[in-house]
Amino acid sequence: xxxxxxxxxxxxxxxxxxxxxxxxxxxxxxxxxxxxxxxxxxxxxxxxxxxxxxxxxxxxxxxxxxxxxxxxxxxxxxxxxxxxxxxxxxxxxxxxxxxxxxxxxxxxxxxxxxxxxxxxxxxxxxxxxxxxxxxxxxxxxxxxxxxxxxxxxxxxxxxxxxxxxxxxxxxxxxxxxxxxxxxxxxxxxxxxxxxxxxxxxxxxxxxxxxxxxxxxxxxxxxxxxxxxxxxxxxxxxxxxxxxxxxxxxxxxxxxxxxxxxxxxxxxxxxxxxxxxxxxxxxxxxxxxxxxxxxxxxxxxxxxxxxxxxxxxxxxxxxxxxxxxxxxxxxxxxxxxxxxxxxxxxxxxxxxxxxxxxxxxxxxxxxxxxxxxxxxxxxxxxxxxxxxxxxxxxxxxxxxxxxxxxxxxxxxxxxxxxxxxxxxxxxxxxxxxxxxxxxxxxxxxxxxxxxxxxxxxxxxxxxxxxxxxxxxxxx
Amino acid sequence: xxxxxxxxxxxxxxxxxxxxxxxxxxxxxxxxxxxxxxxxxxxxxxxxxxxxxxxxxxxxxxxxxxxxxxxxxxxxxxxxxxxxxxxxxxxxxxxxxxxxxxxxxxxxxxxxxxxxxxxxxxxxxxxxxxxxxxxxxxxxxxxxxxxxxxxxxxxxxxxxxxxxxxxxxxxxxxxxxxxxxxxxxxxxxxxxxxxxxxxxxxxxxxxxxxxxxxxxxxxxxxxxxxxxxxxxxxxxxxxxxxxxxxxxxxxxxxxxxxxxxxxxxxxxxxxxxxxxxxxxxxxxxxxxxxxxxxxxxxxxxxxxxxxxxxxxxxxxxxxxxxxxxxxxxxxxxxxxxxxxxxxxxxxxxxxxxxxxxxxxxxxxxxxxxxxxxxxxxxxxxxxxxxxxxxxxxxxxxxxxxxxxxxxxxxxxxxxxxxxxxxxxxxxxxxxxxxxxxxxxxxxxxxxxxxxxxxxxxxxxxxxxxxxxxxxxxx
Numbered sequence: 033x034x035x036x037x038x039x040x041x042x043x044x045x046x047x048x049x050x051x052x053x054x055x056x057x058x059x060x061x062x063x064x065x066x067x068x069x070x071x072x073x074x075x076x077x078x079x080x081x082x083x084x085x086x087x088x089x090x091x092x093x094x095x096x097x098x099x100x101x102x103x104x105x106x107x108x109x110x111x112x113x114x115x116x117x118x119x120x121x122x123x124x125x126x127x128x129x130x131x132x133x134x135x136x137x138x139x140x141x142x143x144x145x146x147x148x149x150x151x152x153x154x155x156x157x158x159x160x161x162x163x164x165x166x167x168x169x170x171x172x173x174x175x176x177x178x179x180x181x182x183x184x185x186x187x188x189x190x191x192x193x194x195x196x197x198x199x200x201x202x203x204x205x206x207x208x209x210x211x212x213x214x215x216x217x218x219x220x221x222x223x224x225x226x227x228x229x230x231x232x233x234x235x236x237x238x239x240x241x242x243x244x245x246x247x248x249x250x251x252x253x254x255x256x257x258x259x260x261x262x263x264x265x266x267x268x269x270x271x272x273x274x275x276x277x278x279x280x281x282x283x284x285x286x287x288x289x290x291x292x293x294x295x296x297x298x299x300x301x302x303x304x305x306x307x308x309x310x311x312x313x314x315x316x317x318x319x320x321x322x323x324x325x326x327x328x329x330x331x332x333x334x335x336x337x338x339x340x341x342x343x344x345x346x347x348x349x350x351x352x353x354x355x356x357x358x359x360x361x362x363x364x365x366x367x368x369x370x371x372x373x374x375x376x377x378x379x380x381x382x383x384x385x386x387x388x389x390x391x392x393x394x395x396x397x398x399x400x401x402x403x404x405x406x407x408x409x410x411x412x413x414x415x416x417x418x419x420x421x422x423x424x425x426x427x428x429x430x431x432x433x434x435x436x437x438x439x440x441x442x443x444x445x446x447x448x449x450x451x452x453x454x455x456x457x458x459x460x461x462x463x464x465x466x467x468x469x470x471x472x473x474x475x476x477x478x479x480x481x482x483x484x485x486x487x488x489x490x491x492x493x494x495x496x497x498x499x500x501x502x503x504x505x506x
Numbered sequence: 507x508x509x510x511x512x513x514x515x516x517x518x519x520x521x522x523x524x525x526x527x528x529x530x531x532x533x534x535x536x537x538x539x540x541x542x543x544x545x546x547x548x549x550x551x552x553x554x555x556x557x558x559x560x561x562x563x564x565x566x567x568x569x570x571x572x573x574x575x576x577x578x579x580x581x582x583x584x585x586x587x588x589x590x591x592x593x594x595x596x597x598x599x600x601x602x603x604x605x606x607x608x609x610x611x612x613x614x615x616x617x618x619x620x621x622x623x624x625x626x627x628x629x630x631x632x633x634x635x636x637x638x639x640x641x642x643x644x645x646x647x648x649x650x651x652x653x654x655x656x657x658x659x660x661x662x663x664x665x666x667x668x669x670x671x672x673x674x675x676x677x678x679x680x681x682x683x684x685x686x687x688x689x690x691x692x693x694x695x696x697x698x699x700x701x702x703x704x705x706x707x708x709x710x711x712x713x714x715x716x717x718x719x720x721x722x723x724x725x726x727x728x729x730x731x732x733x734x735x736x737x738x739x740x741x742x743x744x745x746x747x748x749x750x751x752x753x754x755x756x757x758x759x760x761x762x763x764x765x766x767x768x769x770x771x772x773x774x775x776x777x778x779x780x781x782x783x784x785x786x787x788x789x790x791x792x793x794x795x796x797x798x799x800x801x802x803x804x805x806x807x808x809x810x811x812x813x814x815x816x817x818x819x820x821x822x823x824x825x826x827x828x829x830x831x832x833x834x835x836x837x838x839x840x841x842x843x844x845x846x847x848x849x850x851x852x853x854x855x856x857x858x859x860x861x862x863x864x865x866x867x868x869x870x871x872x873x874x875x876x877x878x879x880x881x882x883x884x885x886x887x888x889x890x891x892x893x894x895x896x897x898x899x900x901x902x903x904x905x906x907x908x909x910x911x912x913x914x915x916x917x918x919x920x921x922x923x924x925x926x927x928x929x930x931x932x933x934x935x936x937x938x939x940x941x942x943x944x945x946x947x948x949x950x951x952x953x954x955x956x957x958x959x960x961x962x963x964x965x966x967x968x969x970x971x972x973x974x975x976x977x978x979x980x
Binding site: 046051118142145146147150179189190191201203204206207208209210211213214216217218241256258282285286287288289290294296297321322323324349350351352353354355356359361362363368386387388390392394396429431458459460461462465480481482483484 | 575592617619620621662663665676677678680681682683684685687688690691692730732735756758759760761762763764768795796797798814823824825826827828829830832833835836837842860861864866868870873903904905930932933934935936938954955956958
């Protein structure tokens with residue numbers, strides 16, 4: 033393949049996110065079948081372009097006229113989604129050539145992940161695509177999701193899908209699908225663009241990064257990766273992206289056995305982990321170890337500004353939780369802020385005589401005088417107003433915590449838009465969920481675990497420092 | 507204090523968990539006040555002993571006759587719960603001496619955590635207790651919870667409390683309270699005994715460990731710790747305990763700053779972390795870094811048997827999740843099992859021709875033939891039946907997963923009671939919660955994150971290995 037310039041990459045990939053027309057080869061009338069769910073998803077999302085189901089045995093599918101073949105479609109088709117058994121895919125690819133389509137998304141599996149025969153089949157697929165200049169996502173993937181643009185090629189139920197600031201590059205289809213369902217049903221954040229790369233036969237990591245780098249809706253990119261096809265290109269694309277927005281990467285196949293498992297399901301070479309560690313470091317990517325952490329950091333970057341430094345104020349109703357947070361902060365590159373004497377004196381004025389102030393700030397004595405609402409509000413406001421504080425973590429309980437707390441916290445955080453705030457809530461699950469909803473709607477990231485909250489705030493600082501160092505170098 | 511023998515410790519601590527009678531000094535008629543909630547909790551839990559509210563200004567509280575002082579109670583009192591301002595506590599302690607009570611739980615704060623005056627007050631408290639041979643929990647704590655024995659001294663709402671196999675030793679009161687609420691409302695496991703040690707003025711870590719070591723209801727001990735009063739005694743008690751049941755410890759105050767924060771809220775010296783690391787290692791305790799992990803390991807030990815080795819089978823609907831699980835296993839001391847050829851051949855018989863078998867076992871091809879239910883059931887049963895497999899992780903999605911899955915999995919796990927199984931479910935939250943409920947009721951630990959599930963299984967193996975090494979030494 034001839035190496036394309038970045039601008040060309042970006043404009044040629046647009047077809048996957050905003051096609052004017054899409055054909056679904058393997059469209060089905062049977063609910064539950066992939067080729068049926070893909071069509072339903074397109075219709076439910078409200079896709080505004082033309083949809084052409086392709087199925088030789090049907091007249092009409094989901095209220096749309098069906099066509100026996102691509103050739104039989106009387107209009108231009110920009111993008112083709114292929115969801116048929118692997119051995120039939122090459123023939124359809126030749127139809128795509130003749131139809132002069134711009135892009136294909138191949139959902140089908142049975143290629144480089146499926147032995148020698150599959151590998152051969154994938155090679156032929158790549159040859160056909162290159163021959164006609166067709167851009168190709170997959171095979172063996174769930175493909176594309178663009179909630180704001182109302183387009184998708186996925187077969188996963190999209191109930192609860194939301195548009196937002198997180199771009200997600202997922203290597204594998206089934207995993208992306210499982211993640212979709214978890215995100216849509218349990219998380220508050222929205223997605224800007226999702227690209228499931230699958231076997232990466234043609235469109236690959238660096239293409240995805242190039243596209244998301246220039247995508248206005250994407251504030252942060254989270255990526256699940258097993259192997260990189262071209263390390264040099266990955267580095268170049270990541271380097272361009274991280275100058276504009278953060279990149280958070282989770283790498284599967286760190287161990288030799290994990291790499292072997294990766295090879296067997298996407299046919300991708302995971303390579304030695306030290307090489308990736310160096311690659312990610314050089315590329316300014318933030319590496320995480322679990323998909324829960326991937327989502328934690330994703331939402332925190334999408335919701336919050338970057339801090340100007342690493343001096344954190346911790347406010348906690350529980351001394352023990354304050355201790356744990358302190359440990360986690362110090363272990364992840366943050367330091368305890370030293371608030372000005374007058375900041376603490378202002379708070380001390382309202383506190384019982386026996387009580388002391390400090391960082392972590394124990395909010396219990398203050399709450400005995402001004403209620404828990406008042407104590408969270410006053411202390412967070414005082415500490416965020418202090419120039420010696422760059423960011424804050426608030427650890428709340430649900431012991432005597434009515435819903436109103438959330439409004440107080442939201443109001444104070446909004447009054448200090450330049451300083452990141454995260455919240456931990458440890459307590460009764462139903463109150464947690466209500467507070468979670470209110471605060472995350474207001475772009476405050478909420479966590480149960482102290483360590484996860486701190487890791488997310490620390491990532492904001494790491495990226496800030498990375499940008500500062502970049503500036504210094506240039 | 508004279509060093510007591512272990513049997514004496516155990517019998518003298520029994521008073522905190524199964525007292526025949528309890529007085530609550532500071533009992534209150536005002537809902538929401540500590541001294542009111544403690545009484546209500548006792549009544550709601552169904553405490554079967556005598557309860558004596560003590561409040562000079564009340565005739566009756568929560569339907570119970572109130573007494574102006576301890577002295578005014580016309581009967582013997584075994585245990586006294588004290589929830590009044592700190593400066594009044596010493597006087598009540600003298601009443602306890604005169605009343606010849608066996609134990610006191612001091613909820614009040616304002617002692618060693620509250621400056622020089624508080625420290626002096628705590629010293630006097632200890633002197634008075636020792637003088638009369640009164641055992642004392644606290645001050646500055648939520649105290650005791652014994653769900654099965656229907657006794658508590660806590661002021662935290664106990665809605666959802668359940669009896670079970672986990673013993674919990676918590677240093678700090680407020681944190682324990684927050685954890686209670688989280689556990690009762692979001693977790694399925696039950697608690698055997700909880701001891702909130704607070705400032706540890708008298709009853710301390712090694713006492714709690716001695717008690718829980720011999721407590722039949724306690725299958726595993728989880729512990730949040732900031733400092734240890736007597737390292738040698740801790741080691742001796744932990745050593746006795748870990749021969750009978752696992753001990754999982756989370757240590758607050760790992761960093762210098764964290765240790766400083768610990769000092770300021772419980773007055774406890776956290777000490778250098780290397781010392782604790784060595785202490786925990788020598789004591790055979792399993793150390794974790796977050797309270798979520800503390801609960802993960804707690805429930806897994808409470809639910810599951812120990813494996814006989816570290817050879818794990820991974821079954822996953824998603825190749826990507828299988829890769830992540832593999833990495834996590836290899837990084838935490840587990841190895842991939844090599845199932846016998848005939849085990850895999852038996853599964854391969856039912857699978858499509860193009861598909862391959864291995865470990866991780868990709869359940870997708872099999873599920874195309876025998877449904878997802880069938881695929882999970884068949885593969886889990888085949889792999890657990892293989893002598894080359896010691897334990898298993900099942901990674902499920904909620905994509906086309908009806909509730910019935912859980913029954914299949916539960917049935918297979920029950921048929922192999924000697925091999926631990928954990929389940930990850932990544933997908934739609936409401937289906938997750940339903941499956942979680944069914945499987946955890948059947949003692950199968952359920953997780954979202956792959957890494958958390960693997961860490962929990964790995965802990966089972968670590969403890970097994972620890973016991974084997976003990977046997978070899980003796």
